[in-house]
Amino acid sequence: MNLYRRVAALATAAPQAPAAAGPDGAVLTRAELMDRIARPRPRHPGAGAEDPLAVVIDQLRAQREGGQMLTLATSGSSTAPRMVRRSVRSWTASLDDLDALVRPRPIGSPRRRDDGWLWAPGTAGSTLTLYGVWHGLGCGIPVLASGSWHGVPREGPLAEHAARASVIHCVPAVLQDVLESIPERVPGSAGSARRGGSPGRRVLSLRTAVVAGGRTSARLRERARGAEVRLVEYYGAAELSFVAVDPDGGGLRPFPGVEVEVRDGVVWARSELLAEGVAGLDGWAAVGDRARLRDDGTLELLGRPGVAEVAGHTVHLAEVEALLAGVTGVAEIVCLAEPRPRVGERVLAVFRPEDGADPLAGLRAAARRLPPASRPGRFVRRVQLPRTPAGKVARDQLADELRTAGATLAGGRGA
Numbered sequence: 001m002n003l004y005r006r007v008a009a010l011a012t013a014a015p016q017a018p019a020a021a022g023p024d025g026a027v028l029t030r031a032e033l034m035d036r037i038a039r040p041r042p043r044h045p046g047a048g049a050e051d052p053l054a055v056v057i058d059q060l061r062a063q064r065e066g067g068q069m070l071t072l073a074t075s076g077s078s079t080a081p082r083m084v085r086r087s088v089r090s091w092t093a094s095l096d097d098l099d100a101l102v103r104p105r106p107i108g109s110p111r112r113r114d115d116g117w118l119w120a121p122g123t124a125g126s127t128l129t130l131y132g133v134w135h136g137l138g139c140g141i142p143v144l145a146s147g148s149w150h151g152v153p154r155e156g157p158l159a160e161h162a163a164r165a166s167v168i169h170c171v172p173a174v175l176q177d178v179l180e181s182i183p184e185r186v187p188g189s190a191g192s193a194r195r196g197g198s199p200g201r202r203v204l205s206l207r208t209a210v211v212a213g214g215r216t217s218a219r220l221r222e223r224a225r226g227a228e229v230r231l232v233e234y235y236g237a238a239e240l241s242f243v244a245v246d247p248d249g250g251g252l253r254p255f256p257g258v259e260v261e262v263r264d265g266v267v268w269a270r271s272e273l274l275a276e277g278v279a280g281l282d283g284w285a286a287v288g289d290r291a292r293l294r295d296d297g298t299l300e301l302l303g304r305p306g307v308a309e310v311a312g313h314t315v316h317l318a319e320v321e322a323l324l325a326g327v328t329g330v331a332e333i334v335c336l337a338e339p340r341p342r343v344g345e346r347v348l349a350v351f352r353p354e355d356g357a358d359p360l361a362g363l364r365a366a367a368r369r370l371p372p373a374s375r376p377g378r379f380v381r382r383v384q385l386p387r388t389p390a391g392k393v394a395r396d397q398l399a400d401e402l403r404t405a406g407a408t409l410a411g412g413r414g415a
Helices: 003-013 030-038 052-064 088-092 095-102 127-139 156-163 172-179 218-226 317-324 360-367 395-404
Strands: 018-021 027-029 069-073 083-087 117-119 165-170 208-211 230-237 241-246 259-263 266-270 290-293 299-303 307-310 313-316 330-340 344-353 378-381
Touching: 003 018, 003 030, 003 052, 003 088, 003 127, 018 030, 018 127, 018 156, 027 030, 030 052, 052 127, 069 088, 069 127, 083 088, 088 127, 095 127, 095 208, 095 241, 117 127, 117 156, 127 165, 156 165, 165 172, 172 208, 172 218, 218 230, 259 290, 266 290, 299 317, 307 330, 307 344, 313 317, 317 330, 317 344, 317 360, 330 360, 330 395, 344 360, 344 395, 360 378
Parallel strands: 117 165, 165 208, 208 230, 344 378
Antiparallel strands: 018 027, 069 083, 230 241, 259 266, 290 299, 307 313, 330 344
16 A cells, blocks of 8 residues: 555544644645645646755655656765655555654554644655655544754744654654753653743653764764664665664564675675665665674664775774764764875864863763774864755865865765
C-alpha cells in the first residue's frame, strides 16, 4: 500500500481529524488534505520547494495518479547534494516497523490513539524531514511541518502546535534547541515538578525524539533523560533509507529487515529499502560512511571519510571529533584539515560552546590524550556554525568561511 492509499483510508475513517499543519500554521483536516491532493498539479511544481508539507502533498498527488517513483536530494553536508530516485514502496515499507519502535505497545494490543502531534522541522531538502511527514500522515498522527529551523517557536499557531508535539523527527542540533525549552525534572521530586527551561518556549508534551543525521552525544542523551524524552536514534541515508536503529540507548543494531556488514571500515547494507540503482549485483550498497562493529554486535559510526595527512600519518577526523565532542561545555565540534608547511596538513578544530561555557582548557586537555599527529593544531571558537537545510553542519561552507577569514584549508578535505 502506498502512502496515498494509507492517507485515503485514514481520511475515510475520520475525515474531520487533524492531518497536518505547514509553515503558516494553518491546520488541514484529513478531508481537507484529500481535497488538496485532488486539485490539479501546480503549473510551477518548484514553487514552495522549501515547504515540506507542500512537497509531500505533491508526492501524494503523483501517487494518486499512479506514480511509483520519488526523486529526493541528499543532505549536502559535506558534498554537493545529489538527486536520488527510489520507489514509493521502498519508503512506505518501513513505516510500520519505525512506528512500532517510536510508539511501542504490548504484543497483541490494538494500535493506540496518540493525542499528540508529530513535529518534523526542516525544509523539503531534508529526507529526514520528508520521512517524518510521511511517518505522521501514514500512521494517523497529526503532523507539524514547520519548515526551516529558526528555533523553538515562541508564539502563534506554530508555537501552539509544537506544544502538542509528542514525537519529533530532527537532527541532534535541533533536538538540543528543543530540549533547552523543556524544563528538567527536579531530582527526587514527585510528579512532574521540573526546573530550568525558558519561559514562553516550552514544548511540554514531547515524549519521543527520532534523531539522525549527526552524532548524539552522551550529554544530549542525559539532557533528554532529564526532560523525560525517549531517544530513538537511527542511521541511514537518502540512498539506503534505514540501516540501523537504537530505540533504547543500547547501541545501533540493524533496522528490521536490513542486513548490515562492515567491510574495510565502511558500512554496507542490503534490504528492500534501497534507492534505485545503488546496489551492486549482490544487492549490497554503501555511501562511504565509516564504522566499526563492537564486540556486542552494535554499530559504532565514525562518519564519512575525512582525513588529514599529518607528517606521514593518516588522521581520521571523525575519530578526533568523537573524543572532543565529550568535553564539558562543547555544544558542537567539527574537525577540518588545514595545510601546513613541511608536515602536509594539521587538524583544525572548530567548536561552538554551550551558552556561558568556556571549554577551551578542557578541549586542550582532552587533545593531549590523542596521538601527537591527531591533536588539533588550532582551536577556533564560533558562536554559530553554517547549516544545511536539514540542520546539519555545512562543512564545506564552514571551510569556505574560514578560508575567506584567512584560515587556508585544503579544498575538499573537510571531515
